[in-house]
Amino acid sequence: xxxxxxxxxxxxxxxxxxxxxxxxxxxxxxxxxxxxxxxxxxxxxxxxxxxxxxxxxxxxxxxxxxxxxxxxxxxxxxxxxxxxxxxxxxxxxxxxxxxxxxxxxxxxxxxxxxxxxxxxxxxxxxxxxxxxxxxxxxxxxxxxxxxxxxxxxxxxxxxxxxxxxxxxxxxxxxxxxxxxxxxxxxxxxxxxxxxxxxxxxxxxxxxxxxxxxxxxxxxxxxxxxxxxxxxxxxxxxxxxxxxxxxxxxxxxxxxxxxxxxx
Numbered sequence: 001x002x003x004x005x006x007x008x009x010x011x012x013x014x015x016x017x018x019x020x021x022x023x024x025x026x027x028x029x030x031x032x033x034x035x036x037x038x039x040x041x042x043x044x045x046x047x048x049x050x051x052x053x054x055x056x057x058x059x060x061x062x063x064x065x066x067x068x069x070x071x072x073x074x075x076x077x078x079x080x081x082x083x084x085x086x087x088x089x090x091x092x093x094x095x096x097x098x099x100x101x102x103x104x105x106x107x108x109x110x111x112x113x114x115x116x117x118x119x120x121x122x123x124x125x126x127x128x129x130x131x132x133x134x135x136x137x138x139x140x141x142x143x144x145x146x147x148x149x150x151x152x153x154x155x156x157x158x159x160x161x162x163x164x165x166x167x168x169x170x171x172x173x174x175x176x177x178x179x180x181x182x183x184x185x186x187x188x189x190x191x192x193x194x195x196x197x198x199x200x201x202x203x204x205x206x207x208x209x210x211x212x213x214x215x216x217x218x219x220x221x222x223x224x225x226x227x228x229x230x231x232x233x234x235x236x237x238x239x240x241x242x243x244x245x246x247x248x249x250x251x252x253x254x255x256x257x258x259x260x261x262x
Contacts, residue, residue, distance in 0.1 A: 003114050007122025008129075011096070015130050021092065025134050028088045032138035035080045040145070043072045070155040074142060075229040078159045081138065082166050082225065085131075086199060089167065090191030092131060093174030094184040096123045097256070101182035106259060116256035120175065120249050127171045135163050154231035162228025165241035166221065170195055172248030179255040195221075 015021045100106035109119060139160055146156060170191075177190040201216035208216065217223050224241065227234035 003118050004122040008126045011126030024091050036141040039073045039077050074155050074159050078229050086195035089170040090174050090188045093127050094188040097179040098184045098187045110260050116253040120252040131167045158228040158231035169241045169244045172245040176248045176252045179252045
């Protein structure tokens, strides 16, 4: 455990001293703010149009039920942030192992009796916790709105937990891709392509049977976000993200072992 914590602390120091990481964080918060206020503006336009229609005598005088903050603002914001994560997480994770390989410090770590699993877990926890800080700050936008319009706790919690789970899985993917190469540009490209393909497998439905399409739909990352968007903390969906993360950590450990043997 002490070795994992040592790796964790080292990675945190690198994050806060890296201009690239800090720029990525700022870009993520900026884009999150742009997307959120764009959704707010669109929601206000829908409300205005609906209220204008209520003036007509043949209408009941009540807003349609689908015109609510959760469906028109929170759910789209969740999916937009997930798309942002597919772009920014690969940049966050690209140097984790690739830079160690390039500089030769990976071999030094192995000589200090650090196992591949400890190295993978320490770097993963550091990346994931830093990403969670980014998510918490970005989540300040809907929280601020909730104080004004009274958004229910369930949808807010569901969106937040969904982002944390998606981020966890994408960090696992990015870490694995970084372990495959000594070049950060290759690592970020592999992680980005993997995240885009994993997000939605609908492009492959025409090449498989109906049963195969259903399996691909279940494997797609986007299909496990619906419950979070509705404010439901599905144990099945959370298990899916935990299992995916463990799978990528296992692959990362195997890749590190191969690098050590080589």
